[in-house]
Amino acid sequence: MVLFVSIKALYERLTKTEIEDIMRRTGKCAGVQKAHPHRFRRTSLTNAINRGMPLQEAMLMAGHAKPETTIRYCTVDQAGVKYHHQKYLSE
Known part of the structure; x- marks a missing residue:
């Protein structure tokens, strides 16, 4: 196809x-x-992970064998870090 x-x-x-x-x-x-195509690939992986897609599923979507490869592709969403910090660690 x-x-x-x-x-x-x-x-x-x-x-x-x-x-x-x-x-x-x-x-x-x-x-x-x-x-360029690679930029769109990085963006789609970053968006998927920042929206809650489990790392294992993102790895399969990207065709990566190692989680480290997928993690390198992604840009950390600082707002998401702050939200999860408050949700899980703040009292």
Whole structure:
């Protein structure tokens, strides 16, 4: 199964370069600097974990064998840290 196909050459796979170009142009229109597939991958993993997805499920989604790899992908949400600190450790 193919995720992205070309409209120029019907049902032909898009190349890596074509996907990167589409993401760069789309990002530029949206005001996102340095938009590329890997950035969207990192963002989706970060959002999933910050919204409560268990690390094991995020690992499977990303195809990672080690939790350390998934953790490196994610940016810590400081508001979430504060919320969980208050929820679990404050009296």
